[in-house]
Amino acid sequence: MSAPIRNNWTKEEIAGIYNRPLLELIYEAASIHRIYQDTAEVQVCTLLSIKTGGCPEDCAYCPQAARYSTGVNVQALMDKEEVLKYAQKAKTAGSTRFCMGAAWREVRNNRDFDRVLDMVKGVNELGMEVCCTMGMLTEEQAERLQEAGLYAYNHNVDTSSDYYSDIISTRTYNDRLRTLGNVRKAGISVCSGGIIGLGETHEDRIGMLHTLCTLPAHPESVPINALVRVKGTPLQDNAKVDVWDMVRMIATARIIMPKTMVRLSAGRAEMSIAEQALCFMAGANSIFAGDKLLTTPNPSFAEDNAMFQLLGLKPRQAFKEEKELVKEVDYTTT
Ligand code: SAM
Numbered sequence: 001m002s003a004p005i006r007n008n009w010t011k012e013e014i015a016g017i018y019n020r021p022l023l024e025l026i027y028e029a030a031s032i033h034r035i036y037q038d039t040a041e042v043q044v045c046t047l048l049s050i051k052t053g054g055c056p057e058d059c060a061y062c063p064q065a066a067r068y069s070t071g072v073n074v075q076a077l078m079d080k081e082e083v084l085k086y087a088q089k090a091k092t093a094g095s096t097r098f099c100m101g102a103a104w105r106e107v108r109n110n111r112d113f114d115r116v117l118d119m120v121k122g123v124n125e126l127g128m129e130v131c132c133t134m135g136m137l138t139e140e141q142a143e144r145l146q147e148a149g150l151y152a153y154n155h156n157v158d159t160s161s162d163y164y165s166d167i168i169s170t171r172t173y174n175d176r177l178r179t180l181g182n183v184r185k186a187g188i189s190v191c192s193g194g195i196i197g198l199g200e201t202h203e204d205r206i207g208m209l210h211t212l213c214t215l216p217a218h219p220e221s222v223p224i225n226a227l228v229r230v231k232g233t234p235l236q237d238n239a240k241v242d243v244w245d246m247v248r249m250i251a252t253a254r255i256i257m258p259k260t261m262v263r264l265s266a267g268r269a270e271m272s273i274a275e276q277a278l279c280f281m282a283g284a285n286s287i288f289a290g291d292k293l294l295t296t297p298n299p300s301f302a303e304d305n306a307m308f309q310l311l312g313l314k315p316r317q318a319f320k321e322e323k324e325l326v327k328e329v330d331y332t333t334t
């Protein structure tokens with residue numbers, strides 16, 4: 001079995017995969033997962049909201065948008081020392097990637113940006129893969145982050161280009177893609193995915209995956225988030241995401257982007273271990289760990305350690321290079 005890396009998938013091909021009978025889809029994703037990845041390993045990332053709430057954007061899912069009354073307390077940019085304490089704690093608990101989130105529309109060339117550059121240096125010195133998610137970036141800002149030691153940048157496309165304006169009106173899909181281009185150009189690892197449960201159709205989900213897998217290079221990480229329904233946001237009454245929908249998204253992402261780290265992201269707090277195990281089986285190999293995402297709850301390190309023990313999973317080392325060679329796998333029994 002082989003799985004060439006392709007950037008020319010058509011929406012029809014992706015729909016053909018996405019709509020397969022579920023168990024067939026999981027089996028194929030699990031088989032492809034074994035070609036490029038060590039299936040015993042799961043990347044463990046920890047998030048920290050370094051600047052919380054008060055965001056001028058109108059993302060309909062987000063508890064941090066200033067225009068919605070969600071009860072999130074606005075907090076100015078944290079101090080470097082405090083951030084480094086959190087990073088060290090995450091490292092001690094087994095995390096290898098530390099992602100700092102700021103509720104900004106875009107990065108500004110100001111004192112706060114210089115302070116973030118300093119935090120990036122500090123986390124890098126701890127030997128962790130340092131990631132940021134802070135909104136739109138210019139080419140020059142991406143270069144400065146890279147020079148400070150930034151390993152990855154998270155910037156989600158969130159949904160399909162067609163559905164985007166139903167969810168966010170304060171920026172465009174092209175703005176998102178422009179930032180991803182700036183990140184790539186600066187030599188920073190690209191982390192981009194999206195959310196399901198926003199009210200999108202299956203076609204939109206396929207459209208989102210199509211955007212990601214037809215970028216000039218696949219993102220190194222693709223987070224798949226289930227909407228966390230936060231009271232006060234316009235999407236507070238949306239239906240809970242069905243776990244089978246998460247499995248279908250993860251499996252399809254795994255098949256069309258075989259080398260990518262597919263992250264089972266927001267939504268784990270509402271999933272059982274059996275449900276999460278299905279997602280790992282379907283090719284998820286990364287999680288956010290620690291009892292908080294940015295502002296909402298997530299399973300604790302202790303709960304995740306117990307799950308890893310049970311499922312025979314181990315945390316992936318930091319800075320691990322992707323395997324260069326395709327491993328041939330023989331599924332025939334003799
Ligand atoms: N402000 C920056 C931005 O929008 O890129 C960075 C932080 S923002 C909170 C990062 C990502 O978190 C969003 O793009 C979205 O995919 C995800 N997110 C935010 N609220 C969420 C929710 N309620 N449920 C699931 N994912 C969510």
Ligand code: DTB
Pocket residue numbers: 047063101133154156193194223224225228265266292293294295296297
């Ligand atoms: C991503 O794709 N999901 C994370 C991270 N990247 C930044 C954020 C999830 C946020 C969930 C809502 C909250 O905790 O505020």
Ligand code: SF4
Pocket residue numbers: 055056057058059062063064065102103104105135
């Ligand atoms: Fe602001 Fe990011 Fe939340 Fe949108 S997702 S409101 S840009 S913090």
